[in-house]
Amino acid sequence: MSASFLDDPSSLEGPSSLEGPSSLEGPLLPPEPSPPEDPAHALLARLADLRGTVTALVEHRSTDDPTAHDPLRGLYVPDEAVSHLLSTWRDATDDTAAPPGALDRWPHGVDDRLARTAARTRLTDLDTAVLLIAVAPDLDRTFEPLYGYLNDDVSRRRATVGLALDLCGVPAHLAAARARFHPSAPLRAHGLLTVEDADRPLLSRALRVPDRLTAHLLGDDAPDAALLGGLTPIPKPPPAAGHDEGFAERLAARLGEGPLTVYLREHREGDALATLAAALPAAGLDALRWSGAAEHVPELLREARLSGRAVVVCGLPDRPGPMVAELTAATDVTVLLADPRPYDPQWSAHDPLVLQAPRLPAGGTAVWRAALGPGADAFDLAGTVAPYHLGGDRVGRAARAAAALAAFDGTPLSAAHVRLAARRQSASGLEQHARRIEPAVDWRDLVLPAGPLAQLRELTLRARHRDRVLGDWRLSAGGGRGRGVLGLFAGESGTGKTLSAEVIAADLGVDLYVVQLSSVVDKYVGETEKNLERIFTEADRTDAVLLFDEADAVFGKRSEVKDAHDRYANLESAYLLQRLESFDGIALLTTNLRANIDDAFTRRLDLVVDFPFPDAEQRLALWRHGLAHVPRVDGLDTGPLARDFELSGGAIRGAVVTAAYLAAGRDEPVGAGDLLEGARREYRKAGRLVPGEANW
Template identity: 80%
Template structure:
């Protein structure tokens, strides 16, 4: 048996962690050999091939004669008996020793781990353990066998306590005590496969975390106040394990700050996005590799997950979420911080991500409206480069804007209709006054972070940095088109709020739906359009019954929510007088859209016909003089004329256009100018 067991460390080619672990395994084999020889001495059934399957009379007699069983003083080397209080000294080439030192495990804990994992490394331990367990079917170490091999009596409280659920080995997820229905001494011991693989030098994460671990984003340059926050957080990371809850305003803000702080502190991290029941595997992986655990986003009910992560005082845990921290989540409060808000633009970060390809256009003006975090900037830059390669052209501002919009996609589609703008300022036919107001709205949306943030012109009191505008005018005068033009100028999408999806007959539900919209709009680079806004932002009335009271509550909620709004919202109405004055005071611009005069109608007819084939005798000037139509109606008239001409497979004639204009008059219930009778 000695010859067989003496091959403990003789695996040729084993190197690094594997060689060190096999060396320790050799010592364990010597201990197992000594215990086997001790047990087999005077055992009449030692040579019985069926030993362990039944109890003979001789075996029962021996048990009675030797009870209580004596334990050898030590089956280890004379100077190497495990100590329940001594810590294992670290060894550069021994992962078991390094892990024990990092996790402050005692020599006894380390010896128990080695005993438990031995069958996973060498199958010759299984029959030996079966013999020592007096049961050939129980081929793993048991609590009693581990205590025997360590030379500790089974009645010693300190020894038994090392297998308690709260003891380090089990609390850290390094040891599993199976079969709780059995007596403690006969319960089997096992070591997770991931821990065994780690000790052998395998750094592949636990299979249970497959698809749940993601790379940290590359750190990108930020604003000066970001740098100060990053320096303080990096200094704290260097002081040892702790837990921090980093609340972010927009998705990506916290992760960008963490990536920079971890990079500056020289700390590696595991970024986790997954369900709470995988937290034990995450913490074990962090302990084994000595890395921090970054949990990016919490579940709907985060209390149990936060409590479990906060209780792990030996691991640095970095939590990020958009919700404020609730002390009810955990008895161990983390360090609660507010992630620095990444201002729109971030030209330095974009330039770093895009490289020299960004020199061909005005990058600062292109990215000014976007509040993307570091990871999203990198992904948007990668997508923009791919789009340019697909088009076979150099990188342009349009590529960057399209990629940025894709990264800023949101959940607004549940309550709003998404419009990808396909217009520009040339599509607007308006007087100079309203046009200048519209351009100023776009200017405010682009530079609000500089004016209200860097220049400290915010009104305070918890007020947001939103841009709010009201478009008032008759139907068809260009209100919705103007909102689309502003969105196109900013390079973002337009979301038209569907009132049917937010107005609810039940008390309080309308406010909840509006809150979801505003919250999502705050976190998204988009323009929010409330069409027919007087249905929601109407005037408050005198309270005469419960309906009036609850209607006024909705208006009061909207007034408060607009104060803290950070996005861009535009309201349109055909009846400006119906909008509550309190809403009007909070608006940045009120743009009145006048009914077009003859000159503007002529420009609208020409713009509508710019891409339509038409006959040479079409007199656009007479159309503008004879038919008083708004821009929307003129477009509808052109569309009607185009269909009539397409049906004949001919260019649009003057009669087609006049017929289209007449139909618009009839739809509005107006008398047609050139009809003599009905």
């Protein structure tokens, strides 16, 4: 090989950066070579050839070296060495012939890991030779003293730039040869070689091969230690009904043509990953899925080059520019990026192929059934998982968690186990802006007339089947409108609005998040909208019910603009109107004064549920429901209380709690006097006159 370097200096040239292959680079191997049985054996065979070359060079230099047998050679410069160097300079000619020990017997056509690494990273023959020379001391310690002799310094026992060029028979003054050690050249840009001692002249700088590359060449496929904790497996492809097969097939065909950088904008977390899980196997590609820090991207790209795998990053950091720029610049590696944000051209000068990831249908019953196994047939799986929009990997994790919960309880897998596991997988950053409530009620806790109760059940029906109706049946209004479910609960305080929201969340098997207005409303212009946007963004990707209590404080009517305050207040309302249209989650608004809600908001709501003040019959049912689990005296009649005290459901509960404390203090069951005192206190709290005691 070295003879060709001298005969044709242009063969030294090759790709000096990551921009693409050069027509002058070294020969590439077939795309799918059959790996040798023992990678270490092939590498050691190469070292045997290198050992002969090193020996020849040592013998060549020691022939006329007067200090060759000096035991202190390399520790000082004697007069004989100075005279020898001067005579060498005087006899110097323009002859660039290789020394006798040059790599003229370099093996060509060898199919081993070094050759395949060179092909993947577009190394020239000279690059490959330098790589072998640099890695030799890490594989065989006998190279160290010989390298020390050739470096004329016993303490420098690694190859240097000058020594590597000498062993390859390449004159050190050739610019093309020196360029192979430039930071933008493949050896260094791909993280395959480190040139140390930057303060030394170039020819005396030491060469070091990273431990990960050495291990790979010897057959170790364990990923770099810097990547541990950031690599996660690609989930198995979902069943055919769970994704857009046509899109996945087109993407697989394009990936099979060669390295490609793709940016998939996903509507909801998990959409892109489901598509990639189907497209990558179809393209015959394995992938490294990265969820770690951007600082380890160089190690990630090197691992991808060594193993011939693609890089998948789902969910970019808050400031994605540096990470995207570094990944998209690696044009020799297939890089697949996914994020809900639109691609920003300012992130990178190397624009990827930007695509919209197909929307993964809600429910995903086939995906859940495949993950849960035979136990999924014991209950209504479709109705259980319909409210959840989890990605394929999240579904698998939720299925494993549900199985673990069932095993802990010692019972067969049930819908309750699946709901609990899915709810935990859907946790998000909403708790930073809202109060989380884990529902502990059901429909039996609601005492309402038939009309409002039917509307509440319709809300849960809409939440379960919105993707089928609005998506599959194409009944979405278009214009970028989302598939959210929006409802308004209007009624006096204590009539059951918040309780109804909790019941709906419980029926859907999701958590309830009550928005704290103190964390939303800000006195500075524009900050309220930013806080609301954070809440809506989190709610869009979370399976939960979002409750705006006392919503008229935020969704109030727009007013005539008389000053700057009115103008900015109307801007806030306009933002909310636009954001509600694109919302994909479940949002419920409650108000005591329906007239204060802007009509434009009302038009965008799916249902408006009016909660009437309970009549005497409903108040009786509320008293009985409140006392259902409370010890009470025999024959206790709550009919007079329901008839004489016009209390809301919340006030009746407060009266029952007061009566329970009074009875507990006496260590007796609750009696009529305790309930009467509780009802009177609720009247006094409301500033109302307490009815007379004639009927008692």
